[in-house]
Amino acid sequence: MMQNTSVVIIGGGPAGLSAALTLSDEKIPVTVFEADPVYLGGISRTVRHGDYLTDIGGHRFFSKSRDIEDFWSRILGDDLLERPRSSRILYRGNLFSYPLRAFEVLRKIGYGESFLCIASYVKSHFIPVRPAKTFEDWVVNRFGKRLFQIFFKTYTEKVWGIPCDRISADWAAQRINSLSLGVAILNALTPWRTRSRRVKTLVESFRYPRKGPGMMWESCAKKLMTAGGNVVMGSPVDRLVWDKNTSQWTIEGTNSHGARFKHQARHVISTMPLCDLIPALDPPASEIALAAAKGLRYRDFITISVVVPDLGKDDDGTGGGIFQENWLYIHDPAVKVGRIQNYRSWSPEMVPAVSPGQPERTFLGVEYFCFKGDGLWESPDHELIALAKKELLATGILKKPEHFLEAFVNRQEKAYPVYDETYKDHVWSIRDEIAARYPGLHVSGRNGMHKYNNQDHAMMTGILTAKNIIAGQNLWDIWRVNQDAEYLESPGGKGGLIDPPVET
Numbered sequence: 001m002m003q004n005t006s007v008v009i010i011g012g013g014p015a016g017l018s019a020a021l022t023l024s025d026e027k028i029p030v031t032v033f034e035a036d037p038v039y040l041g042g043i044s045r046t047v048r049h050g051d052y053l054t055d056i057g058g059h060r061f062f063s064k065s066r067d068i069e070d071f072w073s074r075i076l077g078d079d080l081l082e083r084p085r086s087s088r089i090l091y092r093g094n095l096f097s098y099p100l101r102a103f104e105v106l107r108k109i110g111y112g113e114s115f116l117c118i119a120s121y122v123k124s125h126f127i128p129v130r131p132a133k134t135f136e137d138w139v140v141n142r143f144g145k146r147l148f149q150i151f152f153k154t155y156t157e158k159v160w161g162i163p164c165d166r167i168s169a170d171w172a173a174q175r176i177n178s179l180s181l182g183v184a185i186l187n188a189l190t191p192w193r194t195r196s197r198r199v200k201t202l203v204e205s206f207r208y209p210r211k212g213p214g215m216m217w218e219s220c221a222k223k224l225m226t227a228g229g230n231v232v233m234g235s236p237v238d239r240l241v242w243d244k245n246t247s248q249w250t251i252e253g254t255n256s257h258g259a260r261f262k263h264q265a266r267h268v269i270s271t272m273p274l275c276d277l278i279p280a281l282d283p284p285a286s287e288i289a290l291a292a293a294k295g296l297r298y299r300d301f302i303t304i305s306v307v308v309p310d311l312g313k314d315d316d317g318t319g320g321g322i323f324q325e326n327w328l329y330i331h332d333p334a335v336k337v338g339r340i341q342n343y344r345s346w347s348p349e350m351v352p353a354v355s356p357g358q359p360e361r362t363f364l365g366v367e368y369f370c371f372k373g374d375g376l377w378e379s380p381d382h383e384l385i386a387l388a389k390k391e392l393l394a395t396g397i398l399k400k401p402e403h404f405l406e407a408f409v410n411r412q413e414k415a416y417p418v419y420d421e422t423y424k425d426h427v428w429s430i431r432d433e434i435a436a437r438y439p440g441l442h443v444s445g446r447n448g449m450h451k452y453n454n455q456d457h458a459m460m461t462g463i464l465t466a467k468n469i470i471a472g473q474n475l476w477d478i479w480r481v482n483q484d485a486e487y488l489e490s491p492g493g494k495g496g497l498i499d500p501p502v503e504t
């Protein structure tokens with residue numbers, strides 16, 4: 001049956017649901033189609049394995065925008081916990097505090113290596129690579145070759161699967177300021193510099209839903225439905241037909257019963273990946289836009305969630321305990337794992353309570369970055385579980401094989417939009433095409449815009465798109481939403497400085 005509604009939103013992730021609630025606050029009828037049959041929240045969902053809860057990537061709720069923080073408070077109120085941010089770096093068997101502490105670094109990498117790091121920093125300062133074209137050039141120029149090799153190269157290559165000399169320098173320029181790792185290291189090694197320089201964006205605490213990030217988006221959807229909005233699960237959209245005579249969109253897909261559905265709307269907000277949106281358009285997109293969509297690349301992500309005994313605090317990382325930080329970065333080149341989460345440190349409610357007298361347990365997230373179709377992605381679950389077990393033991397995080405109690409595999413496609421040499425041109429071709437040929441079609445969110453958005457920025461793009469629709473004109477340029485924007489407060493936006501920080 002053909003139904004009519006004013007706005008259809010593709011995707012029930014942070015961007016789509018924030019846009020939907022903003023529209024329904026203004027009594028605009030809205031329908032959200034979500035591909036997943038079970039979970040809302042997109043990448044920011046909570047996956048349930050019985051009473052154990054997995055957060056894909058570990059989602060800190062932190063924003064510089066008051067409006068976004070207020071949005072979260074409105075949805076979850078007291079269900080949002082205030083958490084300290086704590087993480088450490090594992091490199092060649094040593095755990096380094098993050099931010100680094102000077103004497104710990106000196107002790108662990110040795111005075112000789114520290115001296116070489118400072119010497120190579122000084123060299124890069126006086127003889128920089130010009131022009132700095134690649135990520136490697138950019139980082140080496142700022143921090144020196146040795147610090148680059150110890151604290152940037154391995155982890156960055158694990159995350160992106162591309163050698164650092166093939167990642168573009170402008171991407172580094174957008175990111176490293178925010179990541180501040182190099183500044184932290186440099187400050188640690190050269191403490192006399194620290195007094196004048198604050199580690200800029202090391203957020204010391206963040207909020208977190210008691211039951212993981214998905215709790216936010218499930219509650220948001222409930223509010224939306226109470227206000228009259230519609231959320232349809234298990235319904236991937238695969239065709240969008242624009243009728244210029246009626247100025248209406250017909251949105252088509254297959255529902256959870258395998259039947260085709262059609263829905264009409266004046267506006268569509270798409271948070272589905274651009275590479276899927278463009279070939280779904282009718283009238284068909286131009287060859288240029290189709291080729292651009294095909295050229296966009298993504299990095300995929302596997303989490304192996306593991307139940308282990310929680311043996312308590314382990315101050316130096318060498319005792320019998322499980323680390324108590326939120327996560328560890330694994331810079332060690334000897335293992336494939338990139339990061340390990342301890343979900344219980346995010347919220348005690350991520351693991352079930354044990355009966356009195358029973359040993360405590362926690363839930364670890366062993367994270368691997370990969371490309372869909374590569375060996376890791378294609379490995380059967382039992383091989384991935386065996387790999388996680390081997391690497392938890394190899395890194396010393398688990399001391400005994402019998403501590404590996406139970407494990408579950410979670411695959412996340414398109415976790416990261418890749419910023420390679422061609423992505424900008426591709427995104428521009430697509431933006432031009434949509435603006436010129438498809439009125440009422442709006443893109444928002446992370447993969448929806450192929451933009452490295454954290455969820456607050458993804459939400460902001462959704463909310464501002466909704467506000468543009470409400471206003472009947474483009475008051476807000478959502479492409480300029482960025483890390484420093486207090487965007488919701490100032491139409492026209494004064495931001496436009498740099499892209500959001502990464503969560504890696």
Ligand SMILES: Cc1cc2nc3c(=O)[nH]c(=O)nc-3n(C[C@H](O)[C@H](O)[C@H](O)COP(=O)(O)OP(=O)(O)OC[C@H]3O[C@@H](n4cnc5c(N)ncnc54)[C@H](O)[C@@H]3O)c2cc1C
Pocket residue numbers: 010011012013014015016033034035036040041042043044056057058059060061062235236237238271272273276301415416444445446447448453454455456458459503
């Ligand atoms: C490892 C990792 C760690 C992260 N950590 C943080 C963090 O600490 N803090 C933070 O703020 N952000 C973090 N992020 C970023 C955050 O996950 C994203 O910014 C956010 O989820 C983007 O929201 P979105 O709605 O744009 O997209 P998504 O979350 O991708 O949601 C899109 C939704 O659209 C649905 N969909 C796709 N195609 C279709 C279709 N054809 N039809 C219908 N539905 C469709 C998907 O199923 C999904 O539910 C992290 C991301 C990763 C990968």
